[in-house]
Amino acid sequence: xxxxxxxxxxxxxxxxxxxxxxxxxxxxxxxxxxxxxxxxxxxxxxxxxxxxxxxxxxxxxxxxxxxxxxxxxxxxxxxxxxxxxxxxxxxxxxxxxxxxxxxxxxxxxxxxxxxxxxxxxxxxxxxxxxxxxxxxxxxxxxxxxxxxxxxxxxxxxxxxxxxxxxxxxxxxxxxxxxxxxxxxxxxxxxxxxxxxxxxxxxxxxxxxxxxxxxxxxxxxxxxxxxxxxxxxxxxxxxxxxxxxxxxxxxxxxxxx
Amino acid sequence: xxxxxxxxxxxxxxxxxxxxxxxxxxxxxxxxxxxxxxxxxxxxxxxxxxxxxxxxxxxxxxxxxxxxxxxxxxxxxxxxxxxxxxxxxxxxxxxxxxxxxxxxxxxxxxxxxxxxxxxxxxxxxxxxxxxxxxxxxxxxxxxxxxxxxxxxxxxxxxxxxxxxxxxxxxxxxxxxxxxxxxxxxxxxxxxxxxxxxxxxxxxxxxxxxxxxxxxxxxxxxxxxxxxxxxxxxxxxxxxxxxxxxxxxxxx
Numbered sequence: 001x002x003x004x005x006x007x008x009x010x011x012x013x014x015x016x017x018x019x020x021x022x023x024x025x026x027x028x029x030x031x032x033x034x035x036x037x038x039x040x041x042x043x044x045x046x047x048x049x050x051x052x053x054x055x056x057x058x059x060x061x062x063x064x065x066x067x068x069x070x071x072x073x074x075x076x077x078x079x080x081x082x083x084x085x086x087x088x089x090x091x092x093x094x095x096x097x098x099x100x101x102x103x104x105x106x107x108x109x110x111x112x113x114x115x116x117x118x119x120x121x122x123x124x125x126x127x128x129x130x131x132x133x134x135x136x137x138x139x140x141x142x143x144x145x146x147x148x149x150x151x152x153x154x155x156x157x158x159x160x161x162x163x164x165x166x167x168x169x170x171x172x173x174x175x176x177x178x179x180x181x182x183x184x185x186x187x188x189x190x191x192x193x194x195x196x197x198x199x200x201x202x203x204x205x206x207x208x209x210x211x212x213x214x215x216x217x218x219x220x221x222x223x224x225x226x227x228x229x230x231x232x233x234x235x236x237x238x239x240x241x242x243x244x245x246x247x248x249x250x251x252x253x254x255x256x
Numbered sequence: 257x258x259x260x261x262x263x264x265x266x267x268x269x270x271x272x273x274x275x276x277x278x279x280x281x282x283x284x285x286x287x288x289x290x291x292x293x294x295x296x297x298x299x300x301x302x303x304x305x306x307x308x309x310x311x312x313x314x315x316x317x318x319x320x321x322x323x324x325x326x327x328x329x330x331x332x333x334x335x336x337x338x339x340x341x342x343x344x345x346x347x348x349x350x351x352x353x354x355x356x357x358x359x360x361x362x363x364x365x366x367x368x369x370x371x372x373x374x375x376x377x378x379x380x381x382x383x384x385x386x387x388x389x390x391x392x393x394x395x396x397x398x399x400x401x402x403x404x405x406x407x408x409x410x411x412x413x414x415x416x417x418x419x420x421x422x423x424x425x426x427x428x429x430x431x432x433x434x435x436x437x438x439x440x441x442x443x444x445x446x447x448x449x450x451x452x453x454x455x456x457x458x459x460x461x462x463x464x465x466x467x468x469x470x471x472x473x474x475x476x477x478x479x480x481x482x483x484x485x486x487x488x489x490x491x492x493x494x495x496x497x498x499x500x501x502x503x504x505x506x507x
Contacts (some may be wrong), residue, residue, distance in 0.1 A: 055381050077385070086300035095378035109382050115285065 005030035005066075006167055006199045007054055012063035014049055014223070020021055024060065025223035036193050036200045041220035047203045050220070054201075055138040056080060057091065060082065068166060084115055088160030094152040096144040096159070105141040106130055106158045113163060131157040132195075134188060142198035151182040157192065168192070170202040172224070174209055186212055207249025211235075219245065220235045273387075275460050280385070280392040287393070294393045298359045298401035298460075309354055312339060313346060314416025331425070335432040336439035338417040339410075343444040347410040348402075349496050350453035355402055356459035356488035363394050363460060364484035368477035369469030374466070380437070391464045398449065398460025399453055404482050406452035425471040426467065443507075451499050458495060459488035 007030070014024040024046045031037045041046050052058040053065045055074035064071060066088055075083060097107050106126040110117060130140060133154040144152060153173060160168060173189060174182040190213040193200045204210050210217065217234040219227040219242060225244050227234060237243065321334045367390060370376050380385045413416040414436070468477045472489035 035354055045358055055377075081383035081385065087381060089378070089381045091374045091378055094302060095374040095377055097378075098373075112382065112384050248406060 002233070004069075006012045006033045006065045006068055007031035007201065007205065008064075009050070010064045010066075012050070012053060013061045013066055014046070014053070014058070015061045022061075023223050024053070024063075024224055026063070027224050029218055029225050029228055030219075031199070031201055034197065035211055035215045036190075037202070037216040037218060038057055038214035039203045039218045039220060040205060040207060040210050040245075040249075043205055044220065045220045046223040047205075047220055048171065049223075051169070051203050054169070055087065056084070070075045085109075085163050086166040088163065088165035089155065090156045090160050090168075090170045090173055092175055094144070094149075094151055094156040095098070098144050100144075101141050101143055102130065102135070102155050103127065103153055105144070108164055109159065109163050119193070123179050124156070125162060129162050133161070133192075148181075149177050150185060153185050155179070157188065161192070161196075166198060168196065168198070170204070171202070172204055172206075173202060174204070174206055179228040182206075182209070185241070189213055205249075207246065212252065262346040267385045268414050270465055273391075274312050275388050277391045277395050277461060277464065280388040280455075281396050283388060283392075285388070289452060290389070290393045291396060294397035295401055297362070298355065298394075298397040298456075299404050302358055302401070305358060307356060307412050309350060309415035310412035312420075313350060313409075314342065314413030314418075315420045317341065317346070318417035318420040319424075322427075324420070329387050330432050331427060331437075334421055334425075334427070334433050335414075335417060336435045338448050339436050340444050341439040342413040342417075343410045343440070343448045344451075345496070345500070346449075347406045348385060348455055349412065350385050350450045351402060351406045351409045351452055352455035352459060353489050355398075355405060355456070356463065356492065357485055359398070359401075359480050359489050359501055360459040360463035360484045362469035364463040364470075364478060364481040367391070368466055368470030368480045371468060371470045372473055372477055385470075389428070391468060394461045395457060396463055398456040398458075400456070402452040402456030403449045404458075406448055407445070410448065450503070451496065454499060455492045455494065458491055462488045462491060 002142060009027055009029050012024050012027045015022050024149050027046070027050065031126075039050065041047055049058070053060050054067060059073055067112050068083075070083065072080060072083070076237075097108065100108065103123060103126050103173065105121045106129055110122045110125060110178065126145070127140065127210070131137075135151060135158065137156045139151065145237060146153070147155065151252065175251050177185060183202060189200075202210065202214070211231055213236075216233055217226060217227065219234070221241055226238060227237055229237075234242065235246070237246075266439075317333050317338050321337055325331050325333055325337075356417055370390070376386045376390070378387060418429070418432060421432055436457070463481075463484035465479040467477075470480035472479070474494050
C-alpha cells in the first residue's frame with residue numbers, strides 16, 4: 001500500500017479575482033506515502049497557493065484536493081481541527097508565537113489537543129522534541145525574538161513534530177538562511193525524515209536542497225505540473241523548462 | 257453601484273465575523289487564563305489613564321458649568337448636572353474613545369502582526385480556531401472591561417467636580433451632595449453602563465476585525481491599526497446618539 005497517495009490533487013484551479021489569471025491551472029498530482037517529496041519551481045508558479053489548499057487555509061476555485069483520502073473543505077470545523085493533528089507544518093518564517101517562550105511554543109499543540117495531559121508530561125515531550133531538533137536546554141526559556149533564524153526553524157520543527165503527525169510539511173525551510181545554516185537545516189530535515197520514516201513534503205525553490213533530500217520531485221510551472229518523478233528522472237529530463245531550471249538552480253548554488 | 261456592492265459585501269463579512277466572535281465566547285474549551293489576561297489588559301492597564309482623564313474631565317466640566325449657572329444664580333446645580341452628564345454621556349463616550357485608542361489599537365496591531373507573520377495560519381493548521389483563541393477573549397474583555405472603567409470614570413469625575421466646587425469655587429459641600437441625591441438617579445448610571453457595555457464590544461470587534469484581516473506587511477499592520485482606532489471612535493460617537501434616543505424611547 002506504499003503507493004497510496006497521501007495528498008492528491010485533481011484538476012485543481014485557483015483564481016483570486018473573477019477576471020484574474022489562474023494561479024493554479026487544472027493542477028493534478030499525487031504525493032506518495034512514506035516518501036520525501038519536494039515541490040519545486042520558480043517563484044510565482046503556485047507552490048505556496050497549492051500548499052494553502054493542502055492545509056485547508058484557502059478554497060480552490062474548482063477541483064479537488066484530498067489529504068490522507070479526505071477532502072478538507074467538506075469537513076465540519078470540529079472534524080477539520082481534529083484532522084489537522086495529522087499535519088505538522090514548518091512555515092517559511094517559522095511563525096512562532098512571540099508571546100510564548102520556546103518551550104511554551106513547542107508544548108502549545110499538546111496543551112490544545114491533549115488537555116488531560118499533565119504540564120510536566122507536556123514539558124518532557126516538548127523538551128525531547130527540542131533536543132531532537134538540535135536545540136540546547138539553555139534556549140528553552142527564551143522568547144523567539146532572542147533566537148537566530150536557524151534556531152527558530154529548529155523550534156518550528158520541534159513544534160510541528162510534537163503531535164507525531166502523519167505528514168510533515170515544510171514551506172521554504174531554508175529561505176533567508178546563510179549557506180552554513182542552510183546546510184545544517186537541510187541535514188536536520190533529512191535526519192528527521194529518516195528517523196520518522198513517514199511522509200514528508202517540502203515546498204522550495206532551492207533545487208540543490210530538494211535534490212539532496214527528496215525521493216520524489218514535482219516541478220510546477222504556471223500553476224500546473226511540469227514534471228513529476230524521481231530525482232534521477234528529473235536529472236535526465238530533456239524538457240526545456242526543466243533543464244533550464246535545473247541548470248540555473250544548480251549553478252546558483254555552485255553545485256553540479 | 258460596484259462601490260455600494262463592495263460596501264454591503266464588506267459589512268456582511270464584518271457582521272459574520274462579529275456573530276462568530278460573540279458566539280465563540282460560549283464555546284468550549286474555556287481558556288480562563290486567556291480570558292483573564294485580556295481582561296487585565298483592557299481593564300486594569302487602562303485604569304491609570306481613566307483615573308487621570310476622569311478627574312480632569314470632572315474638574316473642567318464643573319468649572320464650565322459653574323461659569324454658566326452662576327449667571328442665573330443656580331451654582332448649586334453644578335454637582336448633580338456634572339454627575340448626570342458624566343454618567344449618561346461623557347463617561348461611556350470618553351471611556352470608549354480612550355480605551356479604543358489604547359487597548360483597541362493594541363488589539364489591531366497584535367492581531368495584524370500575527371496575521372502577516374503567519375502565526376494565525378499556524379494556529380489554524382494546528383487545529384486551533386483563531387477566532388476562538390484570539391478574538392473572542394478580547395471581545396469579552398471589551399464587553400466586560402469598559403463598563404467597569406466607565407463606573408470608575410464616573411466616580412472620579414464626580415470627585416473632580418467636588419474638588420473644584422468646594423476647593424476653588426467655595427460651594428457648600430453639604431449642598432453639593434444633597435443636590436446630587438435629589439437629582440441624580442441610579443437609572444442614569446445604568447444607562448451609561450449599558451452604553452459602555454455596547455461600546456466595549458463595538459471597539460473590540462472593530463479593532464479585532466481590522467487586525468485579523470490585515471495584509472501587506474508592516475504597512476498593512478499600521479494601516480489596519482489606524483483604521484481600527486478611527487472606525488471605533490467614529491462608531492462610538494454615532495452609536496451614542498442613537499443609543500441615547502433608543503433608551504429615551506424605551507423609558
